[in-house]
Each structure stands twice: as C-alpha cells, then as structure tokens.
Amino acid sequence: MTFKLDPKMTLGYVQLRVQSLENQKAFYKLLGFTIIQESATEIIFGSGSTTPVLILTAEEDVVPRPSRTTGLFHFAILVPSREDLAHVIGNLLEIGAPISGAGDHLYSEAFYLSDSEGNGIEIYRDLPRNEWQVELDGQVNTATEPIDFQGIMALYNPERAWIGFPTGTILGHIHLNVTNLDDAISHFYLEAVGLDLMTNFMDSAFFMSAGGYHHHIAANIWQGVGAPLPPKIATGLMSFSLILSSTDELNKLKQNLLAQNVSFSEVEGDLFVKDLNNNDMIFYTQA
Structure with missing residues (x-):
C-alpha cells in the first residue's frame, strides 16, 4: 500500500537566516x-496568536542568496476569510508596504511582496473547497488571473482596529525553487514524505499536499533547470516545520523514510529531514 502523509498535517513555522536582524525585525513588525x-540572535514571531509562525535567525558572515539559485520562492500566510484579507491588505496599503503583485489562483486570492532581504511573502485567503476546480484524476486546476481588487477592498473597514494579523492566521504553504522536477523530487516528496501531487503546472512546478489541500509545498524550476544550491551561509530558508496529528502518524512517517532510504535524525522525538535544497523539514506532533 502506498504511504500517505497524515491527512491532518498542518504547517507550523518557517525559519529564515538573515543578515540584519534589526532591519528584518522592523519590517515584519x-x-x-x-x-x-x-x-540577540533570534526572533520568534506569531501571526494573530502566540504560536510560532516565523523565526528569524542571525549568524556570522551571512551573505545574500545569489540570484538563479535554489531556495525559498515564498512562504505563504493564510488568513481566515476574504474580510480578513481586505483588513490586512488595506492596512498594508495605508503604510505603503511594498506589495508587488496579486492574483486569483482559482482556489485562492493572493497578494505578494518581499522583505528587505529578498524573501518572498504571500498573503492569501482560500476559497471554499467546493469552489475549487478539481479534475477527475484529483488534480486541482490553477492559474493566475486578475484579482478582484475592488471586490476585496469593498470589504475593507478602516474603523476596524489594526493590531496585526487576525486570530486564526497560519502558515499556509511553502513554495521552493529547485534544481529539477525529476525522479528525485518525486521520490522524496511523493514516495518518502508521502505527499500527493495536486497540480503539475505546465511541467514547471509541482504543487503537493496532504489531505487534499491545494498545496502545502510547491517546487518550481523558474530559476532555471539545473540551478545550483546557494552557499550554506546565504540568506533565506533554513527550515520549516510540519505538525502531525499523533505519535502514530509520526512513527508511520519514520518507518516509510527508512523503507525509502531517506536519512533523518531525531531530536527529542522530532524528525529532521533534509529536503533537496538542504533545508530542514521538521516533523513533530502538537504538544
């Protein structure tokens, strides 16, 4: 029987290596x-709760991630509703945040920006699942259509107090630049980790998930086929976490990693697995 990752899996936090902790702290606040x-070397952020969703880590001799290398394309912050999306975007526009784009992806409405060190950020809301366009083979249709900006911003209430991201905001997905979309990618994410391929976008990006979500992890070759890994001490993604619903599900994953010859380490019961970009995927259960 083909192994499938816990369908109740959710993402936890994303950890970024930064050059300037103070500049990045000010930006994300x-x-x-x-x-x-x-x-002095690390800041843990929440988004509408005291649950970690973003960790910034400063190290010595950090260099900017070179262009045309693998790494983080963006991390995506999911707000609970369209009204919440309007609330966040309306306030970001008020302060002149560097929003660089937006799109209707058929299953979500999303806005994009980058932090001061070039890390991509998406802020989005999901459409109800019964509105997603799902093919007979289970793949979810996606596109980048013009967003209904006026419709969203009609929901913006300037009288609603701005105290940051609304309660219920989470890390929705991670999108990566990779070297190739090949057998190694399929083996690692689909066979070893046990994700489902939800969308093969024009043979240039795989969108993968657990439990039928449109994607928890995406991997693209938009930096070029054969793009090299950045230096180990470059800015950008260090790790991201995935929360499983039970110890039993964590043990099932462990056994499948062993069966698929994918190495991992264990630290206080958590599983650390290196992805194909040499970042840590940290699997654990919620305390």
Whole structure:
C-alpha cells in the first residue's frame, strides 16, 4: 500500500537566516507579525496568536542568496476569510508596504511582496473547497488571473482596529525553487514524505499536499533547470516545520523514510529531514 502523509498535517513555522536582524525585525513588525520571544540572535514571531509562525535567525558572515539559485520562492500566510484579507491588505496599503503583485489562483486570492532581504511573502485567503476546480484524476486546476481588487477592498473597514494579523492566521504553504522536477523530487516528496501531487503546472512546478489541500509545498524550476544550491551561509530558508496529528502518524512517517532510504535524525522525538535544497523539514506532533 502506498504511504500517505497524515491527512491532518498542518504547517507550523518557517525559519529564515538573515543578515540584519534589526532591519528584518522592523519590517515584519510593520507587516503585522507579533514578537513572541527575542534574543540577540533570534526572533520568534506569531501571526494573530502566540504560536510560532516565523523565526528569524542571525549568524556570522551571512551573505545574500545569489540570484538563479535554489531556495525559498515564498512562504505563504493564510488568513481566515476574504474580510480578513481586505483588513490586512488595506492596512498594508495605508503604510505603503511594498506589495508587488496579486492574483486569483482559482482556489485562492493572493497578494505578494518581499522583505528587505529578498524573501518572498504571500498573503492569501482560500476559497471554499467546493469552489475549487478539481479534475477527475484529483488534480486541482490553477492559474493566475486578475484579482478582484475592488471586490476585496469593498470589504475593507478602516474603523476596524489594526493590531496585526487576525486570530486564526497560519502558515499556509511553502513554495521552493529547485534544481529539477525529476525522479528525485518525486521520490522524496511523493514516495518518502508521502505527499500527493495536486497540480503539475505546465511541467514547471509541482504543487503537493496532504489531505487534499491545494498545496502545502510547491517546487518550481523558474530559476532555471539545473540551478545550483546557494552557499550554506546565504540568506533565506533554513527550515520549516510540519505538525502531525499523533505519535502514530509520526512513527508511520519514520518507518516509510527508512523503507525509502531517506536519512533523518531525531531530536527529542522530532524528525529532521533534509529536503533537496538542504533545508530542514521538521516533523513533530502538537504538544
């Protein structure tokens, strides 16, 4: 029987290596993230709760991630409703946040920007699942259509107090630049980790998930086929976490990784798996 990752899996947090902790701290506070914990080398942010969703880590001799390399395309912050999306975007426009694009993806409405070190950020809301366009083979149709900006912003209420991201905001998905969409990608994400391929977008991007979601992880070759990995000490993605619903599900994953010859390490019960960009995927259960 083909292994499938826990259908109740959700993403936890994303960890970024940064050059300037102070500059990035100011940027993300302005964006609506709230500080949960802070030290001289690391800041943990929440988004509408005290659950970590973003970790910024400063290290010595960090260099900017070179262009045309693998790594983070964007991390995506999911708000609970269209009204919440209007609330967030309306306030970001008020402060002149560097929003660089937007799109209707048929299953979501999304806005895009980048932080001061070039890390991509998506802020989006999902359409109800019964409105997604699902093919007979289970794949979910996607596109980038013009967003209904006027319809969204008609829901913006300037009288609603701005205290940051609304309650219920989570890390919705991670989108990566990779070297190739090949057998190695399929083996790692689909056979070993146990995700489902939800969309093969024009043979240039795979959108993968657990439990029928449109995607928890995407991988594209838009930096060029054969793009190299960045230096180990470059800015950008260090790790991201995936929360499983039970110890039993975590053990099932562990056994499948062993069966598929994918190495991992264990730290206090958490599984650390290196993805194909040499970032840590950290699997654990919610305490």
